[in-house]
Amino acid sequence: MFTVTKYSGESEEQYALVTKQLKALIEDEPNRIANLANASALLNQFLKTINWVGFYLMDEGKEELVLGPFNGLPACVRIPFGKGVCGSAAQKRETLRVKDVREFPGHIACDSASLSEIVIPMIKEDKVIGVLDIDSPITNRFSDVDQRGLETFVQTLIPHI
Structure with a gap:
């Protein structure tokens, strides 16, 4: 059974704990949508001062991402590769951390x-x-x-989706 945790200590320790909780949630579940939904909910509960957390997934046979499980307001459904922060990160295959999205060329404001x-x-x-x-x-x-904590979180999740 999963219980809500009050996260304390250094940020690195908190990320280690949330990643451990992710492992417990997904280790025996083969369904990728269930695992993505729980991962999104877990991050929504863990992270402070955020207003949206979720996944965009590759649409088979297309060069675009399609909305997956998330927590937050309704969002853009499709994002072409190379467009916005999500499409750019997917195309570059690297994490993008944007301090101010108003300064990101081509930002998609959902x-x-x-x-x-x-x-x-x-x-x-x-x-x-x-x-x-x-x-x-x-x-x-x-x-x-x-960034490091979230990249580790994603690496833990990938084998289960």
Whole structure:
């Protein structure tokens, strides 16, 4: 059974704990949608000062991402490769951390309250299978520690989707 945890200690310790909780939630579940939904809910409960967290998944046979499980307001359904922060992170195959989305060329504004964003690509067997996208209503919300912790979180999730 999963219980809500009050996270304390250093940020690195908190990320280690949330990743451990992710493992417990997904280790015996083969369904990728269930695992993505629980991962999104877990991050929504864990992260402070965010307004959207979720996944965009590769649409088979297309060069675009399609909305997957998320927590937050309704979102853009399809994002072409190379467009916006999500499409750019997927195309570049690297994490993008944007301090102020208003300064990101081609930013796709699904929620006008979002001011900063981090997107981590999910790569399995050398193919981009999707991205983890997190928005915040605060500029410069995401740190190096957040990036490392979220990249580890995604690496833990990938074998289960």
